[in-house]
Amino acid sequence: MIPLLPLAAALGGLAWWRARAKKGMTPERQKVYEAALASLKDPDALRKLADAFQKEGLAPQAELLRKRAALRELPAEVKTQRRDALRKGLQSKNVEGVEKLAAAFAKEGASGAAASLKQYAAGLKASTKKVA
Amino acid sequence: MKAAAYVKEGRVCILGVESTPFGPVPFAVGVSLDAGAEVPADGPISLTSDTHSESVKLALSKADRKVSNIVAKQTIELAAEDLVERARAGDQNAMGILTEIGQNAARQFPRAVRALQACQSYIRRNPERARFSGEPSVASTALARVVKTQLKNPDEDQRRLAVVILIPALALENPCAAVVSLADGDTLLGKLGLKRIKDLMSEVPPGPARRAFRRGIENPNALATSKAQKLGAVVGRAWRLQRFRLPDSPASTLSSDVGWELD
Numbered sequence: 332m333i334p335l336l337p338l339a340a341a342l343g344g345l346a347w348w349r350a351r352a353k354k355g356m357t358p359e360r361q362k363v364y365e366a367a368l369a370s371l372k373d374p375d376a377l378r379k380l381a382d383a384f385q386k387e388g389l390a391p392q393a394e395l396l397r398k399r400a401a402l403r404e405l406p407a408e409v410k411t412q413r414r415d416a417l418r419k420g421l422q423s424k425n426v427e428g429v430e431k432l433a434a435a436f437a438k439e440g441a442s443g444a445a446a447s448l449k450q451y452a453a454g455l456k457a458s459t460k461k462v463a
Numbered sequence: 464m465k466a467a468a469y470v471k472e473g474r475v476c477i478l479g480v481e482s483t484p485f486g487p488v489p490f491a492v493g494v495s496l497d498a499g500a501e502v503p504a505d506g507p508i509s510l511t512s513d514t515h516s517e518s519v520k521l522a523l524s525k526a527d528r529k530v531s532n533i534v535a536k537q538t539i540e541l542a543a544e545d546l547v548e549r550a551r552a553g554d555q556n557a558m559g560i561l562t563e564i565g566q567n568a569a570r571q572f573p574r575a576v577r578a579l580q581a582c583q584s585y586i587r588r589n590p591e592r593a594r595f596s597g598e599p600s601v602a603s604t605a606l607a608r609v610v611k612t613q614l615k616n617p618d619e620d621q622r623r624l625a626v627v628i629l630i631p632a633l634a635l636e637n638p639c640a641a642v643v644s645l646a647d648g649d650t651l652l653g654k655l656g657l658k659r660i661k662d663l664m665s666e667v668p669p670g671p672a673r674r675a676f677r678r679g680i681e682n683p684n685a686l687a688t689s690k691a692q693k694l695g696a697v698v699g700r701a702w703r704l705q706r707f708r709l710p711d712s713p714a715s716t717l718s719s720d721v722g723w724e725l726d
Contacts, residue, residue: 372723402724414714414725422708443720451704454643458607 354388364392367399368442374400399440413441420448426455465632466490466530467624468523469507475522477510478613478624480632481534485541486602487632489609492529494522506620541602543581547589603636607644614648622649627662634697635690645701652705660698667691684718 356364367380377400385393405413413436420432433448466479476493496502500518508515510523549557561582567575610633613625626648633641650656660680667676672691679687679695683703687693707716715722 370720410725417714417721417725418708418710418712421704441721441724443718443724444714447717447721450639451643454637454639454641457604457637457640458611458644 468510470503473502477526483538485545488537489606490533494526539581543585607640610644634694641697642700646704651702
């Protein structure tokens, strides 16, 4: 009889070692990174993840995760300014301007605000685009 | 076809949207009543009633012909887009149909000539390039533009008709455009807004569909699984957008995610 349990453990260990041995952004890490930016709301967890990405040589991603973790701790006036900027963006008719603002929010780790602006820009674009 | 007719300053108008296999075709046409004819009061009229005066019947029939022409022309254009894009994606059937259209057009078959012109016109305006998934189709762009124009109409009744008839079609074709159009139109807030939302809800059959519409309004960021829920989500997002545009509204008005980031 084949000893299934040790075999499964060995295969699992090998897969883990291979995953760890890979440097840079793997598809799995990309998924984790995107999910964290989209929905992770625990600053400590975000910082731990940022440290893990930093160890793997993914400094830009680590920096963005740290910025997201810091969003909650920003001074009230910065938050107010950002809210007002978002409000202005969501009233603007300038597609390019709205897209630039979305990129600026994304750079600060505010992916929810960036997504709202991107959707708004897409809606504006559809009704201003020339019909082909 | 979903359409409504109304009289406005001596003109009989029809506003609506026709579903075709290639996407929705919106239309808005108007025909002046004959000089000297009795002009009915401004407001909605039935598209089919026998009680209309002869002049109104005549105007309705002319408007109906205009609608048929618009729908026929637009359908050919949408079919051309569909065919060209399928051929570009390597669909052998589409390539075969294009070849056949070219051969029949060379023999001067009128329908083939029209189809060929539509394909050539689409290709000229859309040179071959990678098409991104999620990019709006010609149908949804045309619909979005008609909605935008109609929602700027100074007459409130006509704007109401446009919302009730065109927004459900646009909500399915291009939800982002539907949200922006609705949010940029009349208020959805307060008592007046509630009345407008109820107008839209009356287009959804009672029962499970209406419950799905309500779910869409309440939780517009959830994955919508039915047409009614998609329409509800569009209304819910437009409502939140209008609410957030008010000074000092918290960011959580838009969504809990944005609230976490900016409040």
